[in-house]
Amino acid sequence: MCLAVPVLVVKRHDGEDAIIDAGGVRKQVSLALVPEAREGDYVIVHVGYAIGRLDPDEALKTLALFAGMEPAA
Amino acid sequence: MRAAWDGSRVTGVEIASRRPRVANRLLAGRTVDEAVAMVPRLFSLCGRSQAVAAALACEAAAGQVHDARILSEREGAVRSEAVQEVLRRMLLDWPRLAGMAPDAAALGDARRALTGDAVRAIVKARIVGAGSDWAVLDDAASGDRWLEAAATPVAALIRRSAAERPALAASEVALLPADGEAVARAIGVALAADAAFERAPSWRGAPAETGALARMRMQPWVAAVAARSGRSALARLAARGAELGAQVRPDAPPRARVAGAVPIAPGAGLGWVETARGLLVHAVEIAAGTVRRYRIVAPTEWNFHPRGALAAGLAGVAAAGEGELRRLVHLAVESLDPCVAYRVEVSQA
Numbered sequence: 448m449c450l451a452v453p454v455l456v457v458k459r460h461d462g463e464d465a466i467i468d469a470g471g472v473r474k475q476v477s478l479a480l481v482p483e484a485r486e487g488d489y490v491i492v493h494v495g496y497a498i499g500r501l502d503p504d505e506a507l508k509t510l511a512l513f514a515g516m517e518p519a520a
Numbered sequence: 521m522r523a524a525w526d527g528s529r530v531t532g533v534e535i536a537s538r539r540p541r542v543a544n545r546l547l548a549g550r551t552v553d554e555a556v557a558m559v560p561r562l563f564s565l566c567g568r569s570q571a572v573a574a575a576l577a578c579e580a581a582a583g584q585v586h587d588a589r590i591l592s593e594r595e596g597a598v599r600s601e602a603v604q605e606v607l608r609r610m611l612l613d614w615p616r617l618a619g620m621a622p623d624a625a626a627l628g629d630a631r632r633a634l635t636g637d638a639v640r641a642i643v644k645a646r647i648v649g650a651g652s653d654w655a656v657l658d659d660a661a662s663g664d665r666w667l668e669a670a671a672t673p674v675a676a677l678i679r680r681s682a683a684e685r686p687a688l689a690a691s692e693v694a695l696l697p698a699d700g701e702a703v704a705r706a707i708g709v710a711l712a713a714d715a716a717f718e719r720a721p722s723w724r725g726a727p728a729e730t731g732a733l734a735r736m737r738m739q740p741w742v743a744a745v746a747a748r749s750g751r752s753a754l755a756r757l758a759a760r761g762a763e764l765g766a767q768v769r770p771d772a773p774p775r776a777r778v779a780g781a782v783p784i785a786p787g788a789g790l791g792w793v794e795t796a797r798g799l800l801v802h803a804v805e806i807a808a809g810t811v812r813r814y815r816i817v818a819p820t821e822w823n824f825h826p827r828g829a830l831a832a833g834l835a836g837v838a839a840a841g842e843g844e845l846r847r848l849v850h851l852a853v854e855s856l857d858p859c860v861a862y863r864v865e866v867s868q869a
Contacts, residue, residue, distance in 0.1 A: 450542065451564030463624075479624035480631060491564040494861070496612065496624070498564065509561050512546060 452513060453489040453506035456497075467492060521830075521853075522865040525845055529838050531869055533831040535824050537860075541719070543802075547814040552578045555804075555811045565859050566795050568601045572779050573791040573802040573816075580781035580789025581806045591779065598778050598793055599767065600635040605796035606764050607639075609857060610647055614757075615673035617851060618680060623673070643768045647674045647761065654769040657762045663741030674761050681754040681851065682745075689833030689852035690750030693727050695734040696822065700799055701780050704792035707801050707817055708784045718803075718817045720825050729829040730798030730822045731856065732759040735776075739766070751829070753855035760857075787812075797857050798822060823856040830856055842866055 454469040456478075463479040467490065476492050478484050481500045489506030490497035501509075524532040546562065547555045559574040560567035572594045579586055611627040623646060630642045648656065649670040656666040667679050681688065697703055703723070710717045722728070733751060736742045736759040746755040766773060782790040784803075791802045798819030805813040823829050834852055839845035849864050 451562055451567065477624065480628050482628070493564060493608075494613070498608070505561065512558070512562075 450513070451491050451499075451509065453501050453509055454492055456484055456486050456488045456490060459484075459486050465497070467497070521824075521849075521862060522867060523834060523845065523849055524867050524869050525839065525842070526869045528840065529836055530834050530845070531836075533834045535826050535828075535831055537824070543814045543816045547811050550811050551809055552582070552806060552811060555814065559802075565605060566601060566797075566800070568597045569793045569795045569800055570802075572598055573793045573800055574804075576779060576781040576791025576793075577789050577802040577804040578791075578806065580783040580791065581787055581804050582789070583783065583786065586781070595778050598795070599775075600639075602778075602794075602796040603639060603643075603764065603767055604631060604634070606760060607642070607647075609854075610674050610760075610764070613854060614677045617854060618673050618677040620673045620676060640768045640770065643764060647672055648765060649675065654765060654771070657739075657741050657765050659740045660744035663744070663758075663762070674757075678754065678757045678761060681757060682749070685848065686749040686752065686754050688753045688837065688848055689830065689855060690752035690755075691729075691829050691832035693729050693751070693827075693829045693832050694723065695737055695751065696723055696728040696730040696799060698735050698737075698776065700777065700792045700794050701782065703799060704780065704782050704790050704801050707792075708782055708790050708803065711803050711815060711817070712784070718815045718821060721817050721821050722825075727825040727828040727832075728822060729856075730819050732756065732763045732796075734798065735759070735794065736763050736766075739763075752833070753852045756855040795819060797859055818859070820859050824858060842868075 454467040456465050457468045457473065458466040463477050464475055465478050466473055467476050477496050479496065481490060481497045484490050484497060484500045489501045489503055491499040522534045523530050542562065547558065556574050556578055560571040563570045607627055607630050611623040615622045626642050626646050630639050633639050649672045652666055652670055657663045667675060667682065729751065733756045737746065739762050742755065742759045742762050745758045749755055778794040780792055784790060787807055788805045793800045800819060801817040803815045804811060830852060834849060837848055839848055845866060846864060853862060
């Protein structure tokens with residue numbers, strides 16, 4: 448199952464592209480499916496597209512959950 | 521995944537999952553309400569289906585009987601999520617595989633509309649094709665005619681698969697029965713007997729394939745394609761196209777159930793959901809209102825089993841060059857729609 452790891456929108460370019468930060472790794476993604484996303488928002492990304500925008504409180508709670516998890520055996 | 525290749529054929533396939541097995545680690549020890557609230561936050565692609573499976577499992581474990589109206593609402597949520605998932609694949613990923621441009625604008629429209637006439641119109645224009653009737657896939661002959669003529673990326677990808685490599689990734693791996701309730705009951709027995717069942721699930725002692733081809737195998741056009749090409753990537757793509765049409769057409773046929781609950785014992789229950797990718801089962805054990813054990817048997821575990829449909833289907837595939845090999849492997853993987861990112865490695869023997 449694909450885990451919904453929230454990532455931070457760091458910089459929004461003109462048009463649909465944005466830079467996100469996923470646990471320190473920066474990548475370019477498309478915001479075509481969540482055009483309302485702004486810098487500072489958390490989104491869920493799948494294969495290069497942000498597919499959902501999250502409430503920041505929810506996103507931080509979810510990140511805290513994942514952070515509390517030990518690596519898989 | 522790693523394909524061993526001798527320069528002309530695939531001689532071996534290894535599939536290793538690096539996914540963390542999170543369900544039990546995150547959910548055990550929480551109250552039932554906490555667990556049910558957390559599940560949709562954890563899974564990005566099918567959050568509502570996961571939420572429905574979790575609620576049904578917890579209710580079954582608690583001995584709660586839910587009324588038909590609630591189940592019907594949940595099934596509606598599962599169906600609309602499945603349509604959105606399939607559209608995401610068909611509008612973003614399938615065009616790329618067919619060498620065409622992705623259609624994020626149409627997908628954005630479908631996501632905002634969520635369900636109803638607007639989604640139906642998008643499927644008609646972008647998937648079936650404006651010049652084709654909804655009934656085009658109802659029988660084998662008209663399905664083949666559609667495939668020859670339709671201009672949509674979905675038709676283009678299926679047509680190219682049929683022309684280039686119709687039997688790609690065909691395997692003898694059995695299809696999971698389309699009766700979700702019966703399969704879920706059997707999974708309940710298997711989970712009780714095997715502590716690691718969910719990592720490599722089996723049906724009657726062998727791996728099995730779940731998903732659109734398993735559900736649509738009796739549909740006349742899908743059956744005709746599978747009779748010609750086997751349980752192949754081509755048959756899976758055709759089944760997914762036919763299933764989407766059947767789900768959204770205005771005169772949709774009576775629908776099979778897509779979710780249910782199975783009580784196992786006092787304090788133990790299962791919830792099952794037919795998602796876009798196949799059968800999803802949540803199994804929970806509860807004591808004093810707290811989750812003691814939580815296991816999820818997901819579609820990807822069936823189809824990407826080390827000896828499952830993908831591994832068996834890729835063994836022996838002929839490819840003259842590494843570029844061709846990679847393209848075929850990607851098409852085979854996409855036909856089974858993994859819910860995780862994957863990497864293909866080729867090792868030359």
